[in-house]
Amino acid sequence: MRPRTxxxxxxxxxxxxxxxxxxxxxxxxxxxxxxxxxxxxxxxxGLLLASHLVVRRWARHADGLLLPLAALLNxxxxxxxxxxxxxxADSQSAWTFIGLAAFSVFLVAVPDVRPFxxxxxxxxxxxxxxxxLPLIPGLGVNINGARIWLRIGPFSIQPGEFxxxxxxxxxxxxxxxxxELLTAxxxxxxxxxxxxxxxxxxxxxxxxxxxxxxxxxxxxxSSLLFFTxxxxxxxxxxxxxxxxxxxxxxxxxxxxxxxxxxxHVRQRVAIWFDPFEDPKGSGFQIVExxxxxxxxxxxxxxxxxxxxxxIPFAATDMIFAAVGEELGLxxxxxxxxxxxxxxxxxxxxxxxxxxxFEKFLAAGITALLxxxxxxxxGGVLRVLPLTGVxxxxxxxxxxxxxxxxxxxAILVRISDRANRPDVLPSPSRxxxxxxxxxx
Numbered sequence: 220m221r222p223r224t225x226x227x228x229x230x231x232x233x234x235x236x237x238x239x240x241x242x243x244x245x246x247x248x249x250x251x252x253x254x255x256x257x258x259x260x261x262x263x264x265g266l267l268l269a270s271h272l273v274v275r276r277w278a279r280h281a282d283g284l285l286l287p288l289a290a291l292l293n294x295x296x297x298x299x300x301x302x303x304x305x306x307x308a309d310s311q312s313a314w315t316f317i318g319l320a321a322f323s324v325f326l327v328a329v330p331d332v333r334p335f336x337x338x339x340x341x342x343x344x345x346x347x348x349x350x351x352l353p354l355i356p357g358l359g360v361n362i363n364g365a366r367i368w369l370r371i372g373p374f375s376i377q378p379g380e381f382x383x384x385x386x387x388x389x390x391x392x393x394x395x396x397x398x399e400l401l402t403a404x405x406x407x408x409x410x411x412x413x414x415x416x417x418x419x420x421x422x423x424x425x426x427x428x429x430x431x432x433x434x435x436x437x438x439x440x441s442s443l444l445f446f447t448x449x450x451x452x453x454x455x456x457x458x459x460x461x462x463x464x465x466x467x468x469x470x471x472x473x474x475x476x477x478x479x480x481x482x483h484v485r486q487r488v489a490i491w492f493d494p495f496e497d498p499k500g501s502g503f504q505i506v507e508x509x510x511x512x513x514x515x516x517x518x519x520x521x522x523x524x525x526x527x528x529x530i531p532f533a534a535t536d537m538i539f540a541a542v543g544e545e546l547g548l549x550x551x552x553x554x555x556x557x558x559x560x561x562x563x564x565x566x567x568x569x570x571x572x573x574x575x576f577e578k579f580l581a582a583g584i585t586a587l588l589x590x591x592x593x594x595x596x597g598g599v600l601r602v603l604p605l606t607g608v609x610x611x612x613x614x615x616x617x618x619x620x621x622x623x624x625x626x627x628a629i630l631v632r633i634s635d636r637a638n639r640p641d642v643l644p645s646p647s648r649x650x651x652x653x654x655x656x657x658x
Contacts, residue, residue, distance in 0.1 A: 247523020
């Protein structure tokens with residue numbers, strides 16, 4: 220079956236699930252279907268059909284699973300947000316429209332992502348600037364203890380969400396250029412064989428600035444994501460476990476320094492170990508999430524029948540707990556399965572990509588989205604300390620949603636080129652920025 224036919228069928232299924240969940244939520248809260256159920260169905264189907272038509276016209280060879288999985292996760296998240304706060308739901312619907320518009324514009328305007336490789340150092344500079352913007356007095360604002368936002372009129376924007384994509388492009392381009400030099404071991408560091416340290420200069424500088432800025436902004440969750448992005452992409456490019464060992468050592472050292480230097484980090488770790496030590500204070504969010512998941516059981520309380528509103532920041536940090544309460548273990552597992560399928564599809568795109576730059580970029584973006592989901596779900600389930608990152612496509616947040624749809628567009632574009640019968644794989648050479656980037 221053709222990928223576009225599969226995509227259309229899955230998008231229709233995602234629309235039906237979203238509208239049915241919206242109706243069930245309304246029945247659970249008011250025992251009647253809302254008057255806007257038919258217009259809501261029309262808007263959902265219209266937006267997804269428009270996105271499908273863009274893919275059919277400008278990326279018709281792309282994987283047929285990526286867009287439907289994102290649409291399903293976005294739909295489930297919207298229903299839960301609408302159940303928690305109708306005002307936030309109105310904003311989320313607008314951000315969804317903008318996100319899908321950004322997705323469509325990217326596919327139309329960018330027929331090939333490989334030219335970005337030529338501007339890898341410019342992209343590194345842009346990424347660092349995006350990270351620095353919230354630190355500018357009068358421009359950046361502090362929200363919930365983290366200075367990661369820009370206030371522009373009535374809107375708040377989180378530039379770090381877009382910096383993730385920009386830095387992924389920089390890393391992909393840099394690793395194509397230095398891959399063989401980073402693979403060749405010329406020095407020993409204890410039991411590890413490592414390449415010449417000079418090749419780590421720009422890479423280490425960008426990584427260090429990203430982490431320093433994130434610590435200055437008190438957003439250690441994003442710091443963890445950037446750190447993971449660097450380590451995963453270097454490992455994918457070189458295949459050397461020495462980088463993983465070195466990365467874990469740096470992480471352990473950084474975690475210890477952060478624990479000793481920042482009170483909010485110590486508090487997060489203490490809450491992780493024993494949230495019931497202060498159940499009415501610092502541990503309240505984790506405790507309420509645990510009770511919500513317990514109330515959900517296997518099948519859930521039912522949409523609109525639980526009390527997820529008791530959880531602080533349920534629409535952002537804790538939306539997975541809200542899903543677990545009203546949809547139960549089965550619903551939560553379905554969300555996890557959707558993320559696993561998305562990550563699997565993303566890595567399949569990376570494996571099929573025709574150039575190294577596309578391979579590294581697709582793998583980096585997929586790893587970033589997958590690890591972000593793991594970090595926040597692990598925090599809700601107390602597998603990891605809770606960090607303030609969003610659940611991709613599900614949580615409330617305009618910056619996150621738009622950047623996720625741009626990341627999705629990049630994967631779709633790479634997948635389209637990988638599956639086109641008229642495109643042949645291109646070899647890479649040492650010192651050449653990219654196979655066809657020079658052409």
